[in-house]
Amino acid sequence: MSDPANESPVDAKARRGRNIALALGLVLFVALVFVVTLVRLGANVAPPF
Amino acid sequence: MAMSEALPTAATPARANALQAKAPARWQDFVQLLKPRVMSLVVFTGLTGLVCAGTPVHPFLAAVAILCIAVGAGASGALNMWYDADIDAKMRRTRSRPVPAGRVQGADALALGVVLSMFSVMLMGMALNWLAAGLLAFTIFFYAVVYTIWLKRWTAQNIVIGGLAGALPPVIGWAAASGTVPLNAWLLCAIIFMWTPPHFWALSLYTSEDYQKAGVPMMPVVAGAASTRRQILIYSLVFAPLCLAPVLTGLGGPAYLAVAGLGGLVFVLLAIRLHRSHAGEAGAQRKDAMLQEGGLYDVRAGAKDARNLFAFSILYLTLLFATLLAEHAMAIKPLELL
Numbered sequence: 025m026s027d028p029a030n031e032s033p034v035d036a037k038a039r040r041g042r043n044i045a046l047a048l049g050l051v052l053f054v055a056l057v058f059v060v061t062l063v064r065l066g067a068n069v070a071p072p073f
Numbered sequence: 074m075a076m077s078e079a080l081p082t083a084a085t086p087a088r089a090n091a092l093q094a095k096a097p098a099r100w101q102d103f104v105q106l107l108k109p110r111v112m113s114l115v116v117f118t119g120l121t122g123l124v125c126a127g128t129p130v131h132p133f134l135a136a137v138a139i140l141c142i143a144v145g146a147g148a149s150g151a152l153n154m155w156y157d158a159d160i161d162a163k164m165r166r167t168r169s170r171p172v173p174a175g176r177v178q179g180a181d182a183l184a185l186g187v188v189l190s191m192f193s194v195m196l197m198g199m200a201l202n203w204l205a206a207g208l209l210a211f212t213i214f215f216y217a218v219v220y221t222i223w224l225k226r227w228t229a230q231n232i233v234i235g236g237l238a239g240a241l242p243p244v245i246g247w248a249a250a251s252g253t254v255p256l257n258a259w260l261l262c263a264i265i266f267m268w269t270p271p272h273f274w275a276l277s278l279y280t281s282e283d284y285q286k287a288g289v290p291m292m293p294v295v296a297g298a299a300s301t302r303r304q305i306l307i308y309s310l311v312f313a314p315l316c317l318a319p320v321l322t323g324l325g326g327p328a329y330l331a332v333a334g335l336g337g338l339v340f341v342l343l344a345i346r347l348h349r350s351h352a353g354e355a356g357a358q359r360k361d362a363m364l365q366e367g368g369l370y371d372v373r374a375g376a377k378d379a380r381n382l383f384a385f386s387i388l389y390l391t392l393l394f395a396t397l398l399a400e401h402a403m404a405i406k407p408l409e410l411l
Binding site: 034035038039041042044045053056057059060063064067 | 097098099100103131133134137140192196199200
């Protein structure tokens with residue numbers, strides 16, 4: 025890992041890209057778990073009518 | 074991806090370390106660690122298993138199951154690239170991979186593989202069922218530990234036994250949909266399992282120099298080209314009739330019968346031609362006999378039969394699973410999915 029204080033523009037751009045990809049991955053995982061929970065709960069709840 | 078492939082490569086760990094400072098890891102390098110091309114084949118066979126199970130599954134959960142299979146396969150790829158960085162650096166086909174090229178540190182590849190393995194298995198268990206999650210965990214373990222760490226550098230039967238990891242995705246897909254793994258699911262597994270040796274040995278007949286350089290005991294390196302060609306023929310003679318078995322169990326319909334029958338015949342004929350050729354032998358690799366087809370590995374005159382079988386094996390397996398997928402997908406009524 026390069027030192028953020030002394031890194032070149034190329035390093036900074038690469039680091040920013042990695043961070044954005046990691047953030048998107050985590051957000052996607054949270055969204056997946058949320059929707060899976062809704063679907064699984066929905067399948068186990070009796071219809072109102 | 075194209076940019077990362079254009080980056081300089083490293084043939085030794087020292088060169089790799091020197092390049093580390095010049096070429097920072099980009100997110101595309103981490104995607105490359107997941108072996109996207111292998112992932113696409115695994116997704117395809119896993120989807121076939123899921124659809125063939127014939128059990129109504131919520132479309133979102135079905136998509137999550139396929140995602141988990143894909144991510145699990147990607148995790149296996151990352152673990153493989155972490156452990157095999159030393160031999161990858163010695164082979165033309167693999168030396169531009171992120172770890173041997175020095176763009177990604179081995180520890181980072183290991184961390185990515187472990188984290189994605191855990192995420193994919195846990196999500197599969199929570200979203201679908203724990204049988205599918207257990208099979209996925211076993212598949213990752215089998216590929217990363219049994220094949221990569223143990224078999225690959227130890228025995229010429231490496232891809233025969235290790236082929237089980239590549240054969241399990243349709244079983245995982247089937248288990249994800251139905252929570253069971255009946256005979257038909259294992260039949261799909263057996264087809265891929267028996268397909269693997271002729272497929273990889275045909276490839277290794279014209280890439281054996283690389284494997285020899287890296288010290289990987291592939292069949293042509295250990296037993297010689299003639300023995301490899303004979304074993305390819307034997308496996309093909311078992312594989313082709315096995316592809317017809319789904320018709321007997323009711324899994325495959327008339328279209329599948331036609332594809333499996335005709336394709337199997339071509340497969341065996343190509344295997345016979347390969348057996349009669351001199352593919353993989355030193356005499357067949359003279360430069361004056363080379364055909365100018367370009368590509369990573371030049372196709373030598375004697376090795377053309379190996380290349381033909383290798384290419385057709387990919388087409389044949391794709392057609393088999395695509396036909397099964399089409400036959401079963403047409404039987405699904407949209408309302409059953411919800």
